[in-house]
Amino acid sequence: xxxxxxxxxxxxxxxxxxxxxxxxxxxxxxxxxxxxxxxxxxxxxxxxxxxxxxxxxxxxxxxxxxxxxxxxxxxxxxxxxxxxxxxxxxxxxxxxxxxxxxxxxxxxxxxxxxxxxxxxxxxxxxxxxxxxxxxxxxxxxxxxxxxxxxxxxxxxxxxxxxxxxxxxxxxxxxxxxxxxxxxxxxxxxxxxxxxxxxxxxxxxxxxxxxxxxxxxxxxxxxxxxxxxxxxxxxxxxxxxxxxxxxxxxxxxxxxxxxxxxxxxxxxxxxxxxxxxxxxxxxxxxxxxxxxxxxxxxxxxxxxxxxxxxxxxxxxxxxxxxxxxxxxxxxxxxxxxxxxxxxxxxxxxxxxxxxxxxxxxxxxxxxxxxxxxxxxxxxxxxxxxxxxxxxxxxxxxx
Amino acid sequence: xxxxxxxxxxxxxxxxxxxxxxxxxxxxxxxxxxxxxxxxxxxxxxxxxxxxxxxxxxxxxxxxxxxxxxxxxxxxxxxxxxxxxxxxxxxxxxxxxxxxxxxxxxxxxxxxxxxxxxxxxxxxxxxxxxxxxxxxxxxxxxxxxxxxxxxxxxxxxxxxxxxxxxxxxxxxxxxxxxxxxxxxxxxxxxxxxxxxxxxxxxxxxxxxxxxxxxxxxxxxxxxxxxxxxxxxxxxxxxxxxxxxxxxxxxxxxxxxxxxxxxxxxxxxxxxxxxxxxxxxxxxxxxxxxxxxxxxxxxxxxxxxxxxxxxxxxxxxxxxxxxxxxxxxxxxxxxxxxxxxxxxxx
Numbered sequence: 001x002x003x004x005x006x007x008x009x010x011x012x013x014x015x016x017x018x019x020x021x022x023x024x025x026x027x028x029x030x031x032x033x034x035x036x037x038x039x040x041x042x043x044x045x046x047x048x049x050x051x052x053x054x055x056x057x058x059x060x061x062x063x064x065x066x067x068x069x070x071x072x073x074x075x076x077x078x079x080x081x082x083x084x085x086x087x088x089x090x091x092x093x094x095x096x097x098x099x100x101x102x103x104x105x106x107x108x109x110x111x112x113x114x115x116x117x118x119x120x121x122x123x124x125x126x127x128x129x130x131x132x133x134x135x136x137x138x139x140x141x142x143x144x145x146x147x148x149x150x151x152x153x154x155x156x157x158x159x160x161x162x163x164x165x166x167x168x169x170x171x172x173x174x175x176x177x178x179x180x181x182x183x184x185x186x187x188x189x190x191x192x193x194x195x196x197x198x199x200x201x202x203x204x205x206x207x208x209x210x211x212x213x214x215x216x217x218x219x220x221x222x223x224x225x226x227x228x229x230x231x232x233x234x235x236x237x238x239x240x241x242x243x244x245x246x247x248x249x250x251x252x253x254x255x256x257x258x259x260x261x262x263x264x265x266x267x268x269x270x271x272x273x274x275x276x277x278x279x280x281x282x283x284x285x286x287x288x289x290x291x292x293x294x295x296x297x298x299x300x301x302x303x304x305x306x307x308x309x310x311x312x313x314x315x316x317x318x319x320x321x322x323x324x325x326x327x328x329x330x331x332x333x334x335x336x337x338x339x340x341x342x343x344x345x346x347x348x349x350x351x352x353x354x355x356x357x358x359x360x361x362x363x364x365x366x367x368x369x370x371x372x373x374x375x376x377x378x379x380x381x382x383x384x385x386x387x388x389x390x391x392x393x394x395x396x397x
Numbered sequence: 398x399x400x401x402x403x404x405x406x407x408x409x410x411x412x413x414x415x416x417x418x419x420x421x422x423x424x425x426x427x428x429x430x431x432x433x434x435x436x437x438x439x440x441x442x443x444x445x446x447x448x449x450x451x452x453x454x455x456x457x458x459x460x461x462x463x464x465x466x467x468x469x470x471x472x473x474x475x476x477x478x479x480x481x482x483x484x485x486x487x488x489x490x491x492x493x494x495x496x497x498x499x500x501x502x503x504x505x506x507x508x509x510x511x512x513x514x515x516x517x518x519x520x521x522x523x524x525x526x527x528x529x530x531x532x533x534x535x536x537x538x539x540x541x542x543x544x545x546x547x548x549x550x551x552x553x554x555x556x557x558x559x560x561x562x563x564x565x566x567x568x569x570x571x572x573x574x575x576x577x578x579x580x581x582x583x584x585x586x587x588x589x590x591x592x593x594x595x596x597x598x599x600x601x602x603x604x605x606x607x608x609x610x611x612x613x614x615x616x617x618x619x620x621x622x623x624x625x626x627x628x629x630x631x632x633x634x635x636x637x638x639x640x641x642x643x644x645x646x647x648x649x650x651x652x653x654x655x656x657x658x659x660x661x662x663x664x665x666x667x668x669x670x671x672x673x674x675x676x677x678x679x680x681x682x683x684x685x686x687x688x689x690x691x692x693x694x695x696x697x698x699x700x701x702x703x704x705x706x707x708x709x710x711x712x713x714x715x716x717x718x719x720x721x722x723x724x725x726x727x728x729x730x731x732x733x734x735x736x737x738x739x740x741x742x
Contacts, residue, residue, distance in 0.1 A: 014581065043497045107511065107531075116493050119561060123570045137532035145625070153624050154539045155532040157510035158482070165528055172546050176398075180728055193489065196497050196507035252473075252518040252527040258506050269524055385506070386515020388527055 005171040007394065008090065008181070008231040010337035011083025013076050014324045015051030017212050018063070019083050020311045020337060022346075023324075028369050032323045032352045034208040034220050040110075040157045046220035048204045051222035051325030054150045066146065071108035071133050072301040072368025074142040074224075076330075077187035080225035081143055083288055084183055084337075088229045089239055099152030101170045102227075103162030103186030105329035107136035110191045124148050136376035139187070142335070152179055156378065158385030160291075161250070163226065163332025164392055169249045171318035185227030185333025190315045194328065195221055201258065209294030209326075211319035214356040219293040226334030226363040243343040246377070246395035247280070249273025259297050264305030266389035267291075271379065272307050274391040285393070286349050289367070291381040293320020293326050302381065303361035314363040315379075318351035328356050332382035336392060339380040343396050346373040347380045398547040399619065400555035400605040401742065403612045404465025406457040407695040408433060409599035409684050410457065416699055419663075419683065420709045427564055427596040428684035429619075439520075440496055442505045446503060448484045450563040450600075451475075454513035455520065457600035458557055466505035466603035470557035472526040473514050474543045475602075476536025478687030479562050480510035486567040503696070506639040514559055536560055541620045541737070552607035559602030560688035569590050569596055576680050577685075579655075585713060586655035587679040594654035597684015603698070609742055614700040615742040617694075618722075623734040631661065632734055633669050639736050646674060646738070647720035648700075650693055652727035653712060654680040662731055675714030677706060689726045690735055697723045703739045 013019065013032035016026035027034065036046040039056055053060070053076060060067035064078035075199030081100070085093060119126035121162040127312060133139055140155040153172065156165045169184030189193075196205050197222060205218035230245065238365055251273060253266025261269065291302055306317065320338055322325075338349060351365035380392045412429040413419050421431055435444055435452045437458040442450065454475070463466065484507035491500050492714035506512070511529040518527050526547065529541040544558040550631040573580070579593030584703050588596055605617060621639060626632045651663040667676060683692040700706050704719040 010406070017574055113489060113492065116489050119571070120490060120493055124574070128571075128574055135531070135533055137478065137535070140532065141625075150624050152622075153532070154530060154535060156528065157531040158514075158527070158529050159509050161510055167545060171530075172543075172550070176546055177547065192492060192497060192506075196492055196500050197488065197502070197508070200500045200502035200505055210546050238398045250526045250528065252515070252524050254522050257512065257515060257519065266524065291730075351697070384511070385509045386511040386529075388511060388515065 003233045004173055005174050005245045006231050006236035007243050007340040008229040008239055008241050009084055009087030010254050010340055011080040011332050012226040012337045013080045014240055014334055015053055016220050016323050027349055032208060042192050042195055044195060049208060050190060051218050051220055051284035056164045057362055072110050072189035073104055073187050074139045076189060076225040077102060077114035077143045078146060081183050081227045086231050094148055095115050096150045096152045097153040097171060099179045099182040100149040100174060101154050101166040101184045102140040103166040103184055104136050104139055104158045104188050105157055105159060106191055107139050107191045107194055108133035110189045115211055135396040137142035159389040160328055161332055161388045161390040162329040164382035164390035165250060167336055167392060169201060169287045171245050174230055174232050180232055182230045182286055183227050184230055186330040188327055188329040190221060190223040194244050203295045206296060209322060209351050210353045211292035211322050211351060212299050213295040214358045216294045219295055220325040222327040224327045224330050224334055226279050226337045228340055230290055242340045243394045243396050247274040247278025247393035250390045253389055255387060257394055258385050260301035264301035266307060267302050267305035267383055267389050268308055270389040274393045280377055280391040282310045285379050286375040287342060287378045288317035289380040290317050290319045291383045292321055297352060299362055303358060307361055315325050316348050316366045316396050317348050320349050320350035325373055333382045335380050339378045341396050343378050343394055345371055347371045348373055398549050400545055400548050400617045401609050401613045402602035402615045402698050403606050403610060405459040405614060405698050406460025408453045408457045409683050409692050415707050416703055424581045424582045426580050427569055430599050436683045448481050450481050450518050450561055451513050453600040454561040455517055457559060458517050458602040461602040461604050467555055467604055469523060470555035472547050472556045473517055474528045474540045476530040476540040476560040476613055476688055477562055478536045478673055480535045481508050481512050482563055482565045482568050484508040486565055498642045506727045519631050520662055534733035535622050535646050538620055538622050538735045539693045548607045556605045556607055557602060557658045560687045560691040561600035562598055562688045564596050564598045567645050581655055583681050587653050589655050590657055592656060594656045594685040597686045597689055599683055599692050601695040609625040613742050615698045616742055618738040618740045619737045623730050629665060637671055643738055646722045646724035647717045648677055648723045649674050650697055650723060651726045652680060653678040654685040675717050676712045677710040678712040690725060693725045697725060697739045701739055
């Protein structure tokens, strides 16, 4: 249990870009990705804006080098994971003890929900090809097998904090000396299952979402995948790592199956735990990538937890979900890539659509893109159903 | 990395009578759990709304906490390959048949894969680390590995670790179409010599600590996973290395499930690596499911604590008297192998 864990690279595909570079352009040009559904079929297409990856499965499959009938979740995962690995310049992955820890919330549900139509009419009907990768872990293995990763392959599903927990687990396996490199993060495709599920909770906004804004009325769902490459000290010596994963914590709110406690108990404990592990004072955090879904409940709880930990001096903070939407199991991974890249490039991301400060908290999110800031430490928050609260801290050195 | 098992709890097709020689016999192609009276642990108002997989997980976790005399764990880590299938099925059914209209949130909320670990935390008021692995036949194994890492990082912790999976009518109908199952009885499954197995389900939880105490049932000596070996030969080299490190066991518990091809893998491994080692099995008692090794750990910890092997568990060789070291070797389709070693304390 010693040594540091470094971020050697990262990759993202989301509704604002097919790779990290395109995502950065979208931030710089203030172009959030909310649009009407194009690729997923749903009766709610015209009601709820979503942040869909702007490509059909055939195009994604070609990019991923996978069959187009595989779950979109796997296609997205493959594209981002490969970008992450290639960005490290570490060469053939076969020369390392490598792991793949990928999070997702609904696995191959995009195919299962197609299957169910025929199956419910006649249980001997429905193509089995559409359910063969239903399990969350099956999606991870499709990608691991193409990447050629065998030393460790695992899948975490803790709802919207899944991706962040994948980074923690990967990091701990490196520190225990079990692995040299781990591709860690998450993936999720839009599905009718999740779209309708969040609709029943009445937390989908019919307008572009407005995280940390007093006028917020809910979240927009997004899809995508994001992975960082975690490496040991020894591997990090060979390259110029982006930054270091210096702290993390997972705490449980233990308040309600879906809602956050009003005062954000779990959120506070996760942020505090991550700070403690990194050995930092709250005042040393230079930017917070908020969970910031845009729901009344999350932003209020998270905001109060931030206030309790950071008052009276608030670092710049924003929710990149105002661009990417809430990508569920992918969000912790995508936002880890954004946070790590922020340290490398000195970027503070803007919070789109902000107009009015929330009454219950004394700070407002950052609204303009800027780079070349002198950032030393960045925090990334991810909170999920089941009270699952996770926080990561990245440090430049 | 090792840990001590301070408490165990299980909801399965068997019950504690297994150790006094009474086996619950099942017949057919699926083996449901023997549901305990859930009111012992769950408020009656909650029981009606709660999915069966949640009830099973909550019950098994509470039994293990009681067994360890622990009220508040320092982490909750679990595995589930399929997650909350019943609620997923309910929501999918309504989604399709009602054309995405007039849906209600309960099934969606309870369909989330970490519902069980979240519910356990909620009922205990436990703010500690909480994680759920959803990786097929490695779900339990990763939960155990995560627990061992947590204990190596902080030996003062007491970890609640386990796994749960359920069978539903939908899942059984779909998995049956992959020709996985056949009709068999508990008594003849392992000697059927044909293709197919019997579906199972269950929950098992364990309290793990770094220090031995008066509740300790056994030592969890090692947990290893081997993913996607290129050949049987590679698997056997891997197991041979494991045996070099930890020594030969007094008893081998295999994941034999009655499928002739699946079981042949164990047979070949036994011939090559375990000559003279008596062999037990468990899937004729629990049924086959991706986290069934959790049942095997529950059974094995019981064997080590009680110093006696239930006759019904023996498959081959002479029943060892008071075994000290028991290796569980489980595989799924030859692609996922896990080695879990338990030792007497």
